Amino acid sequence: MKWIEGGVCAAQGFRAAGIHVGVKTHASWKKDVALIVSDVDCAAAAVFTKNVVKAAPIHVDMAHLADGKARAIVANSGNANACAPNGEENAERMCAAAAKAVGCRAEDVLVSSTGVIGQTLNVEAIEKGMPELYAALERSPEASDAAGHAIMTTDTVKKEAAVETMIGGKTVRIGGIAKGSGMIHPNMGTMLCFLTTDCAISSAMIKTALLAAAKASFNRISVDGDTSTNDTCCVLANGLAGNTPIEAPGPDYEAFLEALQALCVDLAKRMASDGEGAKHLITCSVSGAASEESAEIISKSVISSTLTKAAIFGADANWGRVLCAMGYSGEAFQPDKVDVRFASGAGEILVCRQGRGVGFDEDLAKKILTEHDVEIRIAMGEGSGACTCWGCDITYDYIKINGDYRT
Amino acid sequence: MKWIEGGVCAAQGFRAAGIHVGVKTHASWKKDVALIVSDVDCAAAAVFTKNVVKAAPIHVDMAHLADGKARAIVANSGNANACAPNGEENAERMCAAAAKAVGCRAEDVLVSSTGVIGQTLNVEAIEKGMPELYAALERSPEASDAAGHAIMTTDTVKKEAAVETMIGGKTVRIGGIAKGSGMIHPNMGTMLCFLTTDCAISSAMIKTALLAAAKASFNRISVDGDTSTNDTCCVLANGLAGNTPIEAPGPDYEAFLEALQALCVDLAKRMASDGEGAKHLITCSVSGAASEESAEIISKSVISSTLTKAAIFGADANWGRVLCAMGYSGEAFQPDKVDVRFASGAGEILVCRQGRGVGFDEDLAKKILTEHDVEIRIAMGEGSGACTCWGCDITYDYIKINGDYRT
Numbered sequence: 098m099k100w101i102e103g104g105v106c107a108a109q110g111f112r113a114a115g116i117h118v119g120v121k122t123h124a125s126w127k128k129d130v131a132l133i134v135s136d137v138d139c140a141a142a143a144v145f146t147k148n149v150v151k152a153a154p155i156h157v158d159m160a161h162l163a164d165g166k167a168r169a170i171v172a173n174s175g176n177a178n179a180c181a182p183n184g185e186e187n188a189e190r191m192c193a194a195a196a197k198a199v200g201c202r203a204e205d206v207l208v209s210s211t212g213v214i215g216q217t218l219n220v221e222a223i224e225k226g227m228p229e230l231y232a233a234l235e236r237s238p239e240a241s242d243a244a245g246h247a248i249m250t251t252d253t254v255k256k257e258a259a260v261e262t263m264i265g266g267k268t269v270r271i272g273g274i275a276k277g278s279g280m281i282h283p284n285m286g287t288m289l290c291f292l293t294t295d296c297a298i299s300s301a302m303i304k305t306a307l308l309a310a311a312k313a314s315f316n317r318i319s320v321d322g323d324t325s326t327n328d329t330c331c332v333l334a335n336g337l338a339g340n341t342p343i344e345a346p347g348p349d350y351e352a353f354l355e356a357l358q359a360l361c362v363d364l365a366k367r368m369a370s371d372g373e374g375a376k377h378l379i380t381c382s383v384s385g386a387a388s389e390e391s392a393e394i395i396s397k398s399v400i401s402s403t404l405t406k407a408a409i410f411g412a413d414a415n416w417g418r419v420l421c422a423m424g425y426s427g428e429a430f431q432p433d434k435v436d437v438r439f440a441s442g443a444g445e446i447l448v449c450r451q452g453r454g455v456g457f458d459e460d461l462a463k464k465i466l467t468e469h470d471v472e473i474r475i476a477m478g479e480g481s482g483a484c485t486c487w488g489c490d491i492t493y494d495y496i497k498i499n500g501d502y503r504t
Numbered sequence: 505m506k507w508i509e510g511g512v513c514a515a516q517g518f519r520a521a522g523i524h525v526g527v528k529t530h531a532s533w534k535k536d537v538a539l540i541v542s543d544v545d546c547a548a549a550a551v552f553t554k555n556v557v558k559a560a561p562i563h564v565d566m567a568h569l570a571d572g573k574a575r576a577i578v579a580n581s582g583n584a585n586a587c588a589p590n591g592e593e594n595a596e597r598m599c600a601a602a603a604k605a606v607g608c609r610a611e612d613v614l615v616s617s618t619g620v621i622g623q624t625l626n627v628e629a630i631e632k633g634m635p636e637l638y639a640a641l642e643r644s645p646e647a648s649d650a651a652g653h654a655i656m657t658t659d660t661v662k663k664e665a666a667v668e669t670m671i672g673g674k675t676v677r678i679g680g681i682a683k684g685s686g687m688i689h690p691n692m693g694t695m696l697c698f699l700t701t702d703c704a705i706s707s708a709m710i711k712t713a714l715l716a717a718a719k720a721s722f723n724r725i726s727v728d729g730d731t732s733t734n735d736t737c738c739v740l741a742n743g744l745a746g747n748t749p750i751e752a753p754g755p756d757y758e759a760f761l762e763a764l765q766a767l768c769v770d771l772a773k774r775m776a777s778d779g780e781g782a783k784h785l786i787t788c789s790v791s792g793a794a795s796e797e798s799a800e801i802i803s804k805s806v807i808s809s810t811l812t813k814a815a816i817f818g819a820d821a822n823w824g825r826v827l828c829a830m831g832y833s834g835e836a837f838q839p840d841k842v843d844v845r846f847a848s849g850a851g852e853i854l855v856c857r858q859g860r861g862v863g864f865d866e867d868l869a870k871k872i873l874t875e876h877d878v879e880i881r882i883a884m885g886e887g888s889g890a891c892t893c894w895g896c897d898i899t900y901d902y903i904k905i906n907g908d909y910r911t
Contacts, residue, residue, distance in 0.1 A: 150831030150839045150859075180827055180839070180859055214824025215861035326828050403810065403898075404906055411907025417621025420587055421733050424557030432557045432587070452557075452587055454622035491810075493900045499811055500818025 098262040098356050104241030107259035107272035108295035109337040110136040113240040114233035115247030118226030120212075120219050121175035128247035130223055131274075132230050133170040133291055134199050135335040141167035142304035143207065143331035144311045152177055152327040153184030154208040157192065161204050165300025167333055168205040170291050171195040171223075174248050174276070178210040178218045179326040187220040194224045198231035209289050209329045211250055211276060245274040248289050251498055252276050256367040262356040264349050267340040269296045271353075271360050275330075277368040288315060288368055290330040292360070296353055297336035298343040306354045307332050314361035317393065317486040318369040319401045332357075369487040370470075374494025377409050378487065380472040386482035391428050393484040398426035399473060400488030409471060410490035414439055414462035416448040419473055434478035441468035505669040505763050507770075511648030514666035514679035515702035516744040517543040520647040521640035522654030525633030527619075527626050528582035535654035537630055538681075539637050540577040540698055541606050542742040548574035549711035550614065550738035551718045559584050559734040560591025561615045564599065568611050572707025574740055575612040577698050578602040578630075581655050581683070585617040585625045586733040594627040601631045605638035616696050616736045618657055618683060652681040655696050658905055659683050663774040669763040671756050674747040676703045678760075678767050682737075684775040695722060695775055697737040699767070703760055704743035705750040713761045714739050721768035724800065724893040725776040726808045739764075776894040777877075781901025784816050785894065787879040793889035798835050800891040805833035806880060807895030816878060817897035821846055821869035823855040826880055841885035848875035 105113050113133045121129040143162055145155050161167065171191050178184050192206040199206070210218065234240065245255040259272030277288030298306070311330055336342065343349045370378035381399045386392035399405055402422035408415040416437045424432065437449035443464045448457050465471065512520050520540045528536040550569055552562045568574065578598050585591050599613040606613070617625065641647065652662040666679030684695030705713070718737055743749065750756045777785035788806045793799035806812055809829035815822040823844045831839065844856035850872045855864050872878065 148828065148831035149833075149836060150827050177824070180824055180856070180861060182860055214822075214828065215856065326824075326831060407903055407906030410903060413907065415621075417584070417587055417733075420557050421555060421621065424555035424733060426556075428556070430556060449587070449622065453589055454587060491903060493903050496814055496817060496898060496900055496903065499814030500820065 098260055098359060101259045101261045101270065103238050103259050104257035104272045105133055105244060105274045105291060105293050106236045106238065106241040108270040108293045110295060110335050111293045112234040112236045113244040114230050114235070115243035115245070116226060116230050116233055119222035120173050128243060129175045130171070130173045130226060130230055131244035131247035132195060132234060133244060133293065134234055135168055135333055137335050137337065138166055138168055138205065139333035139335045140165060140298055140300040140303045141207065141331065141333050142300065142307045143329055144307060146325060146328035148326050150180065150326045152179030152210060153181070154178055154188040154210050155327065155329060156185055157188040158207050158329065161192070161207060165304070166205060167207050168201040169195055169199050170207045170209070170331065170333065172209040172248050172289060172291070173223060174211050174250050176210060176212040176216060176218045177214045177327050179214045181215055182217045187218045190220045191223055194227040198227050207331055209327065211248060211289055211327055214326060241272070241274060248274065248276040250276065251373050252371055254371050256364055256371070258360055258363045260356045260360050262352055264296060264352050265340040267338045269338045269340060269353065270294065271296070271356055273360055273364055275364040275368060288328050290315065290364060292332040294332065294334045295336065295338040296334050296343065297338060297340050298334045298353065302343050302345070302350060303332055303334050306350070306357055309354060310358040310361040313358055314365040317397070318365045319397060319488045366487050369489050372489035373498045374492040375489035376492055377490040378470045379409055379489055380470070380485060380487055381475065382472060382485045383475045383477065384483040385477040385479055387430070387480045388482040389484055392482040393486065394428050395423050395426045396484050396486040398422045400486050403491060406488065406491040409466060410492050412463050412466035414448055414459070414466060419475070420449065420452065423475070430477055430479055436476040438474040439465050440472040440474055441465045441470060443468050505667055505766060508666045508668045508677065510645050510666050511664035511679045512540055512651055512681045512698060512700050513643045513645065513648040515677040515700045517702060517742050518700045519641040519643045520651040521637050521642070522650035522652070523633060523637050523640055526629035527580050535650060536582045537578070537580045537633060537637055538651035538654035539602060539641060540651060540700065541641055542575055542740055544742050544744065545573055545575055545612065546740035546742045547572060547705055547707040547710045548614065548738065548740050549707065549714045550736055551714060553732060553735035555733050557587065557733045559586030559617060560588070561585055561595040561617050562734065562736060563592055564595040565614050565736065568599070568614060572711070573612060574614050575608040576602055576606050577614045577616070577738065577740065579616040579655050579696060579698070580630060581657050582619040583617060583623060583625045584619045584621045584734050586621045588622055589624045594625045597627045598630055601634040605634050614738050616734070618655060618696055618734055621733060648679070648681060655681065655683040657683065658780050659778055661778055663771055663778070665767055665770045667763045667767050669759055671703060671759050672747040674745045676745045676747060676760065677701065678703065678763055680767055680771055682771040682775060695735050697722065697771055699739040701739065701741045702743065702745040703741050703750065704745060704747050705741045705760065709750050709752070709757060710739060710741050713757070713764055716761060717765040717768040720765055721772040724804070725772045726804060726895045773894050776896050779896035780905045781899040782896035783899055784897040785877045786816055786896055787877065787892060787894055788882065789879060789892045790882045790884065791890040792884040792886055794837070794887045795889040796891055799889040800893065801835050802830050802833045803891050803893040805829045807893050810898060813895065813898040816873060817899050819870050819873035821855055821873060826882070827856065827859065830882070837884055837886055843883040845881040846872050847879040847881055848872045848877060850875050
């Protein structure tokens with residue numbers, strides 16, 4: 098498996114575009130609609146937010162995915178089309194406009210929206226811009242880049258990645274673009290992720306693979322603990338790689354899942370790292386837990402702790418907050434077996450042994466925590482369960498961005 | 505029932521003191537040890553943090569409360585004595601020092617600590633200062649004030665209140681001091697609260713009353729979602745009011761509970777209002793929920809939402825975040841039955857009707873949300889369950905305070 102260029106256009110037979118049509122009226126990122134189209138029909142699957150309040154596009158996508166097939170994805174930024182007047186009607190109109198341009202059924206188009214909640218989507222702007230958007234489609238790194246920019250909201254950097262692997266003697270590619278900045282929390286906080294692959298795989302198996310990959314990636318990041326109404330991660334698989342179709346578990350499926358999961362983890366970490374206002378990517382690795390599930394719950398509790406996030410922002414080796422966040426995770430464990438270390442490119446330092454503070458070099462700790470990528474390593478001494486989750490610090494800029502997002 | 509002066513010294517037979525002995529070495533609030541003593545033995549009860557990682561004083565208090573009796577409370581700020589070397593030994597030494605001064609058994613002293621986690625408590629300073637602390641004891645508003653200040657950490661204002669009510673023809677008083685700023689979340693985030701009453705009530709009934717009052721007050725506030733290792737709320741009842749002892753449910757118990765709960769709600773709101781860096785007290789009132797439990801879960805989810813807190817900081821009527829936080833609360837409900845209003849002394853405004861945005865006067869909304877005390881009123885249309893919870897906004901100062909708390 099290797100990392101390659103091209104993002105959502107890396108796989109054969111996928112074209113993309115991103116342009117400005119006018120949904121965003123005052124955002125700094127001008128592009129606001131993206132289109133991703135496969136040359137042929139695809140096996141398709143998606144995972145959605147678990148929020149009870151679901152945006153209109155999610156209801157539409159659930160219906161459109163009933164047959165496990167799709168051909169295109171259309172997405173806008175600047176308006177979430179959630180709790181908004183005429184939500185489903187407008188989401189369907191986006192699909193219809195894309196379908197007309199592509200020449201496919203509206204039911205074969207998936208739709209996503211991200212942005213402010215509760216305001217009517219300017220669907221006319223999207224319909225009017227569709228011919229231009231369709232005309233801009235191409236298979237190139239630049240086209241993936243344009244689509245990646247078109248789904249950004251408060252993101253400061255575009256998220257894009259692609260991998261290549263061998264399956265049954267054939268070269269298979271998987272690529273993706275994603276957005277997500279604030280409001281990202283396990284169980285799909287506000288994030289959009291569109292994945293494309295030329296792997297030949299059944300609708301059932303692509304769905305199984307996506308669920309597994311999302312569980313180990315997007316569901317293990319947190320920016321602010323808020324889970325949004327719009328989160329969607331979908332994948333289109335068009336089969337053009339020519340491998341023997343994957344229709345059951347086995348070595349081919351494992352190879353595909355490994356690549357898909359690596360891609361999702363990479364995109365998830367990019368999201369956490371670009372959390373609104375974030376200055377640090379925080380990795381929390383828990384080992385020696387009673388089970389993987391227990392390790393995951395504890396790790397998520399630590400990366401979600403506002404106090405731990407504030408301490409990392411201040412490069413303060415305040416391991417007491419780590420232990421505290423473990424303690425209110427809801428998991429049972431023995432505090433006096435817990436070791437905590439902080440690590441980064443600048444080194445590693447033990448700060449808590451068996452639940453008690455140990456003397457440590459404050460200067461080295463400060464140096465370690467001043468790096469952009471910092472890791473909290475927790476050894477629990479309970480069993481062999483391990484899990485890694487990712488988050489970011491909370492900063493003045495987070496407050497600034499979210500104190501006046503809507504107006 | 506009426507509000508009175510005197511705090512923890514309002515009830516007959518209680519004296520208090522607060523002085524500086526040297527546990528705090530660099531804090532802006534100089535006083536760091538408080539002592540509260542009853543002239544006679546008391547029925548006593550406490551509720552503690554549910555965090556798996558419990559500070560040493562909590563383990564000691566649990567043992568000392570086995571007989572449901574106590575005579576005094578000693579507490580320090582500046583060091584939490586949590587995850588610290590010799591924790592229980594040092595907590596016992598605090599009790600022993602206080603017991604020696606008071607002339608009671610060490611088992612009749614309750615102990616609390618608040619401050620930084622993981623560092624050895626300077627118990628020698630407390631032992632050395634005990635004669636001075638004991639000598640400072642008196643029954644006066646000034647003494648309650650001194651004790652109230654001695655338990656403050658990042659609090660900007662002292663929290664103190666007292667009430668008076670008639671029970672069985674006798675005047676009964678209940679008073680309290682509390683601290684709590686950051687790290688406050690339902691299930692007793694970092695808060696200390698010491699309550700005193702001259703009511704005659706059995707150990708069993710005072711415990712029942714405290715649990716009920718805490719559930720409707722301290723467990724319904726959130727500052728940052730973090731639940732601390734040290735949270736303690738304890739009550740001493742010395743019986744000097746001379747009422748017929750309350751030993752079972754009935755009108756006397758109800759009258760006592762009403763007063764106790766009002767006192768606890770008042771103190772809880774003061775804590776939320778003084779959340780670290782907070783500029784707003786946020787009250788979230790949910791009505792029309794399927795049940796009271798459901799209303800409480802939803803209300804807590806809203807006041808705990810970092811994005812909602814940031815919106816209130818920015819006086820941004822972003823009701824979408826309110827609906828979103830309701831949606832990920834884990835409770836099932838129909839979004840299209842939900843109405844949301846914002847209210848304060850400046851008025852009330854409907855912003856969401858039946859799950860959809862409605863046009864509203866942005867200037868009035870801004871005016872309403874610029875007040876210090878703002879309310880989010882949610883009507884759910886599901887049933888008759890109602891609950892009110894309290895929180896605060898998240899501000900630049902929260903990040904500043906917590907980015908470098910330890911060093």
